[in-house]
Amino acid sequence: MMIKTTKDHISRSPYQSLAAIFVLSLSLFLLSAFFLIGAGSQAILRHFESRPQVSAYLKDEAKTQDIDLIKARIETNPKVKNIEYISKEQALEIYKEQNKDKPLLLEMVSAKILPSSLEISTYDLASLKSVAETLKKEEMVEDVVYHEDVVSSLSNWMATVRKFGLVVAAFLLVIAVATILIILGMKISQRKEEIEILKLLGASPFYISAPFYLEGMFYGIVAALISWGLSYGAILSSSSFLTQFLTGIPLLPVSPLFMLEVLGGLLFVGVSVGFVGSVLAVSRFNRSIR
């Protein structure tokens, strides 16, 4: 009976219901976008953090003896976990693998123009700098590249996104609660006469209020599904672009299980926002209902 009453409430003022759903969907979509950007950045950061690595590109004239000498000197450093030599041919194989979809790029490159390198892993990020400095001093080393800069700028960027995201999300959720409160408040106000009749027929305050609580939660569920669909759609449609951008980082395709978890989170937030909004609306009109 309560579900039927809720259905009647929604169908009798569909535009108000749509307005509530749209505002809530927009808030939840932006919330999920911030969450997904945050989670993606976190995964990228973890990827770099789990692979503290310095790449030392060697000069073309470097001979096997020179390389062995460098390896021997570096190996004495206790912060070094592993050293791997990548020859020009191996570098070409890696390049081919990374650019297998771009035949034009492959045609232009041969093993000759790619440098051989030493890939040195350390136990932690903090050791990268000292290892890199040591390598830079080697005569046969052309250039040294390491991830510390990427990690620190990514960390800073993430912290900003997180702070900004939290503020925006909190603000959006307050707007969403206020929207539900206003729309349900209007609906309660429109049904004042019906509420009076129900009271005279002996309806309990819960019997009168419950359809409004259910309505608020219904908006939350629909908005969660819409915002989740939009987020998933956005990820899928931008996957090919992001894959190029995030070459080597195992972030895409996003696992369906992870997206189900996101859906669960959005449903929880949506239902909570709808419920809080409806409770506030009902308590605002308490005198009419009790």
Added chain:
Amino acid sequence: MIIFDKVTKKFGNIIALDDVSFTLEKGEFIFLTGTSGAGKTTLIKLLLGEYLPTQGDMEINGEKISKVSKKNLYLWRRKLGVVFQDYKLFWDKTVAENVALPLHIGKMQPKEVAGKVQKILELVGLEERKNLFPAQLSGGELQRVSLARAVVTAPEVLLADEPTGNLDPKTSEEMIKLFKEINEKGTTILMATHNNEIVDSFKTRVIELEKGKVVRDEKEGKYHKKKGKEENDD
């Protein structure tokens, strides 16, 4: 049994009911008469718990309203059935849905609800109209729906506030016959009315209010006060 014990209701400085006391026995049919503003509707609203007395107390079957908390007022209202002059129906619900509403409120099983509704619609002669909406009914039929909704839960007391106020004389007569039928089944009825013909056609108790006071309480009363012997001689 309903007891009004020295009930006074004030709205600011205005006294709507002034020290009203009377007792309604089980199964009685009482007309509440008086001019507009005499306090009839206030008395019914007090019984419904819409207002609380400024002074005095009321009780239904031993339960005093002063002892009922605001949040449990709905339980007090469930003891009563009520019929209004303006019907107070849900216009987007069918006849059957309107009548079933108090049963749903009382959490009756859906299977039982259908049977009860059918039975009560037969009593008021609306079984063939059960799937129509109030907008498709005449005034008399609307009031019968209102009556059916009021008695479907078999309340001990039925309150009626000017139930024939919007009806023509013939339809009013039919309505009153229905009230009589319901009263004969044991329901106590308190009916506020302006309709002197109806009151006079019944030989039943009449309570008359004037400026919020009970000025007459006669067992087999008429709408107008019986004139004194001297007055009749004039």
